[in-house]
Amino acid sequence: MKNEKWVLKQRPMGKPNIESDFEKISEEVRKIEYGEILVETQYLSLDPYMRGRMNAGPSYASPVEIGGVMEGEVIAKVIESKSRLYQKGDMVNAKIGWQKYEVLYENEPSISKINTPKDLPITYSLGILGMPGRTAHLGYFEILKPKPGETIVVSAASGAVGSIVGQLAKLMGCRVIGIVGSDKKVNYCKNELNFDYCFNYNTQDIDSELGKLGENFINMYFDNVGGEISDAVLNHIALFSRTAVCGQIAIYNSPTPPMGPRVARTLLTKQSTMQGFIVFNFAHKYEEAISDLSNWIKEGKIVYKEDINEGFNNIPLNFMKLFESENFGKLVVDVRS
Template sequence: MTNINKQVIMDSRPVGMPILNNFKIIESPIPEIRHGEVLVKILWLSLDPYMRGRMSTAKSYAASLNEGDVIIGGAVGRVIETKTPDYKEGDIVEGFTLGWQEYAVANPSLIRKVDPSLAPIQTAVGVLGMPGMTAFFGLLHIGKPIPGDTVVVSAASGAVGQLVGQIAKIAGCRVIGIAGGKEKCSFITDSLKFDASIDYKNENIDEKLKKHCPDGINVYFDNVGGKITDAVINQLANYARVAVCGVISQYNLTEPEPGLRTHRSMLTNQATTEGFLVFQFAQKYHIGMKRMAKWIKEGKIKYKEDIVEGLENAPEAFIGLMNGKNFGKLLIKVSD
């Protein structure tokens, strides 16, 4: 092992859509670990839309990065040195703050062990990790689907959306997925067995929602916000639940977008809207992970990954995520 740690830093703060110049690859020595710490060799990075918030100074649950900081994000790695009895060399671990680098020093309280016998280890940042738990708890606890309900999910072929739709099917619902482009739409109906899809880039969303949801929408799992959400809110059913998971259409705006006034629809349909962050369910993750792992084994849940090779390609892949270039859970394979 050389003593070099390749890292990706935020070189300048993005304004609007991030560009490659906002990132820089640097090399620094691999840090020494202190008593109680472990050194992790990063194998997989998780690229997630919320990380755009870390790059801005706006109020957020995730701390802002400063210029020059290593990009912080979820990762899966192998323990290669340890100064705590809690971890041994060779353990596979997942951590939310390991970051875009080849080696990370980790505090044991911020990582967890991954069971490699359960599924491929990168699922610890996918279907059996944060996106999976977001879909599971966000749909079941916030969306509260009832068998027979019509569930609409946006960004439907993505890390969270693809799982939301499949869990809603397991819960006995009709599922309509909204996604960008023909290929993504065919995938969610043909492979994932959603009941219908709407290609928001090429189809009239209002008309298609009317066609596929003649009795209105009982549950909307919102990953995108903006105009897509305006269209869905206009067609809610009585007592509908709107689970506000993400607003990716807004993350790169420099000025707030004027929106629809939704309250009339919320009032007349006696609907509920609730924003949530997956961390509120942290105490129950073990339940969600066990259930998701069982569904994967039974073939009831499939998951699509979009794998990009090489740490140095993370910035371009992240920009792609903001533009809908990813098709499934976006991962960077850093090392074997």
């Protein structure tokens, strides 16, 4: 049986290039041994963090090697099993990356059986009931430590993580200001997610828009983006504010940290905290997060949008959407075709 996989051909300088940075290769799938399973990818999640893994520099995880398969979480079906833990036909989440088949040892920590409630789509396990949902829930409750009535700014507010953070904040009586990259997203955040305000950084001056809403009034900032958007937000933070640094998509493409206004004095005068966090260190809270989110979806308190695309061959093309303000909803590729 032939596997197909997308590998990293060379490390991108700046924005990835579909032609030169990725390569699709084919290889024989090996036979499974006792204790192993063979899985077939059904859906692949595409996420901003993948750009970071393409760099050689230090990150919170090892980079993808040149020639190595691009990293990513998938929904896969067990098509052969010599494990007592999994049966043929089981659906699992696993981190096998941009490829069609993989042999996995049964105790590989990244595999887990999918326990998405039956009345919700299985693809939710890659989004609101998976890593992005847990990131939103735990970043919001554990890092930002919100109080009702506080004001939160969320960047990439219509995205997989941001859209959930903003809705959690609305649920508990906070004022939510979204920042997005298109008017379509602005409308979505205001009309469907019920955010109080939403600004388009491509057409509006975020600093001055925030300035119109008050002075030193932002209690929490959930930062998915970084760069100049963060500069604008930090100009308006309140005393004792908290910033959760969740993603830095604005600067993932930069080989060294770009320059920006120094934040230490702002943090000092505002007695404020900026904290980077990775959801994997909150594993003890995953079950709680997923349970909360499932209930809130079913009760209609949280809405969730997916952007499901077709075709294994189109993975790199779809990945590029993350860098072009075109992505709208959790980006997933159905790779069965």
